[in-house]
Amino acid sequence: MTQLHAQPYDLSATGFYFESAEEFDGKAKANRNDYGEQVEEYEIQFIDGDTIDCDLAKAIGINQANIAQYFDAVDAWNEDEKQRVIIAVGECGYRFEPNTKPDDFEVDIYQTETLRELAEQFADEGLFGDIPDRLQFYLDYDAIARDLGMDYAEIEVAGERLIYRCG
Template sequence: MSAGAFHGRAESMYFAQPYNLSATGFYFADLEEYQTKAATAVDDFGQPVEEFELQYIDGDHAELFRALRVSQASLADWFELVDALGSEEDRYLIACHLADLGYAIGDLADGWDDYAIYRGTAADYAAEMVADCYELPDNIIAYIDYERLGRDMILGGDITELKYDVILIGG
């Protein structure tokens, strides 16, 4: 899972592609602009256009938009979620993971506080956990295979490797 170059509250650009082949789509950046343009969209015969496929064109939330399969029905919820995410990259990474697991757009904000992001390898996390939880003598610590312990934590579902050096804890 990659978040790309996350910059937070940067402006995103979307495109509403009409299903009606005789109509022209439009770009929009927020819900109000979408609603205004959708309300005035007509096809070549002057008939109102009612259905659009929404496409994410540019911005920092493409992965989450794709995972949530945002549509006309969920567009208002999408913009509320983007506001709630703010500029926190950790929340964005957690939201992407939860969306990939099938969480609905309205349930993401309730779920992301149950998780934390650890920046480092699984072996680093395992070493930190052992150091925090146990007071072991140095001669025993030398025998602990943190690489294997970290791998076992991933395989056991205790942690999730989201991308290189980014570990998801919790759930």
């Protein structure tokens, strides 16, 4: 369950907690400041939920305009899709639009912790061609990792280290 808080910019008003877009709409319409006027603008704050959903809220810049889309994403997207959007929007400069879907972004994500591990993985997969067994011990994986660092970057999402490349 994901819980958010709507903190009014109006200093004479009180904020409220909510767990869905519908609950936000209802409470926002009923919320009044000390002068009886309806409160119109809120800062939306992540309070409780899965770490990856917190990271998603930060990456997309959760606000009043995208609350419904955020809750839809929390419920519908799997962890890989959330990671893709977090990296694409938070790191690669893509925009989070009203109809954004994780497949909209060209981002390569690898479940490795370091660029050196990625270099070793690429060598094992034959990305550098067929390397004879007797020569594999002479490969400088640290140098390959430094080269990969020109196009790839490391990130931590929800406590998991990942390597990514923006398309």
